[in-house]
Amino acid sequence: MLQPIAAFDRLGTETAFEVLARANQLAAEGRSIINLGIGQPDFRTPDHIVEAAKDALDRGEHGYTPAAGIPSLRAAVAVDLKRRHNVDVDPNSVLITPGAKPVMYFAIMMLGEPGADIMYPNPGFPIYESVINFTGATAVPIELHESEGFAFSADEVLAKVTDRTRLIILNSPSNPTGGVVPAEEIDKLVAGLAAYPETIILSDEVYSWILYGGSQHVSLLSYPEIRDRLILLEGWSKTYAMTGWRIGYGIFPPSLFAHAERLAVNSYSCVNAATQHAAVAALEGPDDDIHKMVKAFDERRELIIRELNNIPGVRCADPGGAFYAFPNIEGTGFDSQTLQKKLLEEAGVAVVSGTSFGAMGQGYLRLSYAASSEEILEATKRIRDLLS
Numbered sequence: 335m336l337q338p339i340a341a342f343d344r345l346g347t348e349t350a351f352e353v354l355a356r357a358n359q360l361a362a363e364g365r366s367i368i369n370l371g372i373g374q375p376d377f378r379t380p381d382h383i384v385e386a387a388k389d390a391l392d393r394g395e396h397g398y399t400p401a402a403g404i405p406s407l408r409a410a411v412a413v414d415l416k417r418r419h420n421v422d423v424d425p426n427s428v429l430i431t432p433g434a435k436p437v438m439y440f441a442i443m444m445l446g447e448p449g450a451d452i453m454y455p456n457p458g459f460p461i462y463e464s465v466i467n468f469t470g471a472t473a474v475p476i477e478l479h480e481s482e483g484f485a486f487s488a489d490e491v492l493a494k495v496t497d498r499t500r501l502i503i504l505n506s507p508s509n510p511t512g513g514v515v516p517a518e519e520i521d522k523l524v525a526g527l528a529a530y531p532e533t534i535i536l537s538d539e540v541y542s543w544i545l546y547g548g549s550q551h552v553s554l555l556s557y558p559e560i561r562d563r564l565i566l567l568e569g570w571s572k573t574y575a576m577t578g579w580r581i582g583y584g585i586f587p588p589s590l591f592a593h594a595e596r597l598a599v600n601s602y603s604c605v606n607a608a609t610q611h612a613a614v615a616a617l618e619g620p621d622d623d624i625h626k627m628v629k630a631f632d633e634r635r636e637l638i639i640r641e642l643n644n645i646p647g648v649r650c651a652d653p654g655g656a657f658y659a660f661p662n663i664e665g666t667g668f669d670s671q672t673l674q675k676k677l678l679e680e681a682g683v684a685v686v687s688g689t690s691f692g693a694m695g696q697g698y699l700r701l702s703y704a705a706s707s708e709e710i711l712e713a714t715k716r717i718r719d720l721l722s
C-alpha cells in the first residue's frame with residue numbers, strides 16, 4: 335500500500351463532516367434524519383451579498399487576485415474592525431483566506447515543531463489539536479469546565495505557560511461549548527503573558543457576532559501590549575451564513591505576515607475573486623441580517639436548552655454565544671460516542687460526540703441549533719423517547 339509520511343498518523347479530522355456524510359447517506363436511503371451535527375447557519379446568504387458576487391462575475395472578475403486578497407477587501411476588513419472593536423489595523427496585515435480555517439493551519443504550521451508547546455482549548459475545535467500533533471509540537475490542553483461556563487481560567491492557563499510555549503490558542507465564543515470568556519479573565523491572561531514576550535497568541539473570534547443574554551465579546555485586538563504577537567482569526571462563514579463560499583481572514587503581526595502569505599502562495603494562490611467582492615458587500619452593507627439571524631438563534635437556544643434539560647440524565651448549561659448546546663449526558667449511562675451513534679442510527683438525530691473535541695469532551699454531546707424550531711422540537715423529542 336502507498337503510504338504518506340509518518341506524521342499523517344498524527345493528523346486528526348473534524349468528525350462533524352463524517353457525521354454529515356453518514357446522515358446524508360441515511361437520508362438518501364429514505365430515513366428521516368434531523369441534522370444537528372454540522373455547524374453552519376441554516377439561513378441563505380443575504381441577497382445583497384449574493385448580488386455583489388454576481389456583479390463581479392458579470393464585470394469579468396475571473397482572474398487570479400493578489401495572494402493576500404483584493405485591496406478593497408483588506409481595507410474593508412480594517413474599517414470593520416475599527417467600527418466594531420475601535421482598533422487600528424493596517425490593511426497590509428490582513429490576509430484573506432479561503433475560509434478562516436487556513437489561518438489556524440498556517441499559524442500552527444509556522445510555529446509548531448518538536449520541542450515546542452502549543453496550548454489549545456479542550457474541549458475545542460478539533461483542528462487545533464490535530465494540526466499541533468501533525469507538526470510534532472506538544473499539544474498542551476487548556477481544560478474547560480462546565481462548572482466555569484466553559485470559559486478558561488487565566489490562572490490555570492498561566493500555570494501551564496513555560497519558555498517552551500510557542501503559541502496559545504484561544505476561542506471565544508467557543509465551538510463546541512458556546513462558552514464566552516469574561517473580560518476579567520482575558521485582562522488577567524494578557525497581564526500574565528507579559529512575562530513570556532516570545533509566546534504568540536492565536537485568537538479565534540469567528541463567532542464574535544453571535545452572543546446572547548448580554549454576553550460581551552472582547553477582542554484580543556483591543557490589547558495593545560500583545561498586538562505585536564497576536565494572530566486574529568475571523569471570517570464570514572458564521573456571521574453572514576457564507577460557509578460554502580469559503581472566505582475568512584487572519585490579521586498577522588508584521589514579523590509573521592510574509593510567512594503566512596508565502597504559505598498561501600504555496601497552497602491555494604488566492605481566494606476566488608467573486609467571493610472577495612461579495613465579502614466587501616457583506617462588510618459594507620447593513621447589519622440587519624446578522625441581527626435577524628442572531629435573534630433567531632437566541633430563540634432556538636432557549637428552546638433547545640429547555641428541551642434538553644427535560645430529558646432524563648441530561649443537563650445542559652446555557653451557552654453565551656455561538657450556536658451550539660453542549661449537554662452533559664453522563665446521567666444517561668452512555669458514553670458520548672455510543673450515544674452519538676445510537677441517536678443517529680436508531681433515532682435519526684445527527685449530533686457530534688463531545689470526544690470529537692478532545693478528551694475533556696467525554697460525557698458531552700454537541701448539538702448545533704442552527705436548525706428550525708420544528709426540527710429542534712422533533713430532535714429533542716426523539717432523544718427523550720430513546721432515553722426514556
Ligand SMILES: Cc1ncc(COP(=O)(O)O)c(C=O)c1O
Pocket residue numbers: 373432433434435436459505508509538540569570571577581582
Ligand atoms: C471555532 C472555529 N474556528 C474556525 C472555523 C472555520 O470556519 P471557516 O473555515 O468556515 O471560516 C470554525 C468552523 O466551524 C470554527 O467553529
